[in-house]
Amino acid sequence: xxxxxxxxxxxxxxxxxxxxxxxxxxxxxxxxxxxxxxxxxxxxxxxxxxxxxxxxxxxxxxxxxxxxxxxxxxxxxxxxxxxxxxxxxxxxxxxxxxxxxxxxxxxxxxxxxxxxxxxxxxxxxxxxxxxxxxxxxxxxxxxxxxxxxxxxxxxxxxxxxxxxxxxxxxxxxxxxxxxxxxxxxxxxxxxxxxxxxxxxxxxxxxxxxxxxxxxxxxxxxxxxxxxxxxxxxxxxxxxxxxxxxxxxxxxxxxxxxxxxxxxxxxxxxxxxxxxxxxxxxxxxxxxxxxxx
Amino acid sequence: xxxxxxxxxxxxxxxxxxxxxxxxxxxxxxxxxxxxxxxxxxxxxxxxxxxxxxxxxxxxxxxxxxxxxxxxxxxxxxxxxxxxxxxxxxxxxxxxxxxxxxxxxxxxxxxxxxxxxxxxxxxxxxxxxxxxxxxxxxxxxxxxxxxxxxxxxxxxxxxxxxxxxxxxxxxxxxxxxxxxxxxxxxxxxxxxxxxxxxxxxxxxxxxxxxxxxxxxxxxxxxxxxxxxxxxxxxxxxxxxxxxxxxxxxxxxxxxxxxxxxxxxxxxxxxxxxxxxxxxxxxxxxxxxxxxxxxx
Numbered sequence: 001x002x003x004x005x006x007x008x009x010x011x012x013x014x015x016x017x018x019x020x021x022x023x024x025x026x027x028x029x030x031x032x033x034x035x036x037x038x039x040x041x042x043x044x045x046x047x048x049x050x051x052x053x054x055x056x057x058x059x060x061x062x063x064x065x066x067x068x069x070x071x072x073x074x075x076x077x078x079x080x081x082x083x084x085x086x087x088x089x090x091x092x093x094x095x096x097x098x099x100x101x102x103x104x105x106x107x108x109x110x111x112x113x114x115x116x117x118x119x120x121x122x123x124x125x126x127x128x129x130x131x132x133x134x135x136x137x138x139x140x141x142x143x144x145x146x147x148x149x150x151x152x153x154x155x156x157x158x159x160x161x162x163x164x165x166x167x168x169x170x171x172x173x174x175x176x177x178x179x180x181x182x183x184x185x186x187x188x189x190x191x192x193x194x195x196x197x198x199x200x201x202x203x204x205x206x207x208x209x210x211x212x213x214x215x216x217x218x219x220x221x222x223x224x225x226x227x228x229x230x231x232x233x234x235x236x237x238x239x240x241x242x243x244x245x246x247x248x249x250x251x252x253x254x255x256x257x258x259x260x261x262x263x264x265x266x267x268x269x270x271x272x273x274x275x276x277x278x279x280x281x282x283x284x285x286x287x288x289x290x291x292x
Numbered sequence: 293x294x295x296x297x298x299x300x301x302x303x304x305x306x307x308x309x310x311x312x313x314x315x316x317x318x319x320x321x322x323x324x325x326x327x328x329x330x331x332x333x334x335x336x337x338x339x340x341x342x343x344x345x346x347x348x349x350x351x352x353x354x355x356x357x358x359x360x361x362x363x364x365x366x367x368x369x370x371x372x373x374x375x376x377x378x379x380x381x382x383x384x385x386x387x388x389x390x391x392x393x394x395x396x397x398x399x400x401x402x403x404x405x406x407x408x409x410x411x412x413x414x415x416x417x418x419x420x421x422x423x424x425x426x427x428x429x430x431x432x433x434x435x436x437x438x439x440x441x442x443x444x445x446x447x448x449x450x451x452x453x454x455x456x457x458x459x460x461x462x463x464x465x466x467x468x469x470x471x472x473x474x475x476x477x478x479x480x481x482x483x484x485x486x487x488x489x490x491x492x493x494x495x496x497x498x499x500x501x502x503x504x505x506x507x508x509x510x511x512x513x514x515x516x517x518x519x520x521x522x523x524x525x526x527x528x529x530x531x532x533x534x535x536x537x538x539x540x541x542x543x544x545x546x547x548x549x550x551x552x553x554x555x556x557x558x559x560x561x562x563x564x565x566x567x568x569x570x571x572x573x574x575x576x577x578x579x580x581x582x583x584x585x586x587x
Binding site for chain 2: 010012015018025028030090098106107110114117124132134166232233250264
């Protein structure tokens, strides 16, 4: 009994920095932004209570908010899907038993993740420069006229997807580690049963990789909702609102238009979205008999 | 039953034939895999080469020649260092980065110890909260944090970026806890029998065994601070406090920046990360693989 109590005290003592941080830098901000989200507040004069006005305006009157949300969902459903398929594909190739120099390739795919976001953004402005960029020059060799990328409302989001794929080395490493954890005996058994490479991939690799995919997709979705620097630096949300992503619009409302209350309402809607995603994660991982 | 050896033999033959045919296709398959990997690698490596070559071009050449520079403008680098407050921004970045590393290592090892090496009621339920905060987007708390720091008079100082690491980072806590859990309990129990306090066990038993994972935390903390953009943007409202990332962005947002100089700064900012990566590669790969696998 005494030992139990001592352990409890010791445990709490060791985690106390986290407890303080959680209360001061997470819980308090969450609650105060809930209050601010019900006010009109410009960060200078006192906040004025307006009830649910901000939420009503966001959901029913603000076209740019809806656009920001749909742009972000596009990056989740189209962008993240393409990135997931590409990274699994590369990881499967890297895991192919009969190639030499796997660690060399692994390094190459990982390197782009080391480039700081600002440098990454500057780099891609130039890589995708419509007239003289590397990509359009390359397309030009085949007589294809490349699109305007960041300056075209249709092509700006695909440009960000390209950037995301280039920076997805972390996901590749995680998938590769997952693939290496799949026992060889499963593949041997399948081969003896006459399964070809495709059947092996769909009946062994993918099911065994499910938990890793789930992890990467969840962190990927949160990453998409958080993505800010690239759009802030490259497009500022343009052209024509086509790259106004959720986080960018939230930042603009808060710090460029001084609509702190309005932005706080956006933060709370984001919190609800994030919680729904996490809830889905726990449900799914339980369903797959996997302890999160 | 009598002919079972024969049956066995034929089935072995079938298996061998199947394996034999895979051997024939294997060479072809390997070649295809190589070609695809090399093509992808080129696509991943070319932007790097472009960054280096762009940093050595003249401004006009940057717009006309996507390839190798005709003349190497090495002076872009010396000009970038002198015309741009590179060393001030570097000093600021290094300060914030070191504070993040020190704060994270101290706080997260202690916290992770409390979540893994001591049994107490409710521990795992509280840990779920840590996991939840790990997935919380920064933007959710950004505005009230800004207001809080403003009230404290911290906006326009390094404090918002240098104090918070001392209160733990959920991702690092998670990584460390996973590692601490794998250390055999007997080690702690033996030390306890010798009368060691929890802190002694933490300091003399667990920390020395955890050097690899602490190294991973140091690397991740370094990467996070070195390239952080939104934190400095929101909290450092003073030119003399800017980090390299924020400084570069501010310079490129004015009209007609001198791009080759910015690219030179870009190379200078990326190079230290690459060097650290090549020296400490195994900690990077281990850490990342660990985060996705061991949940």
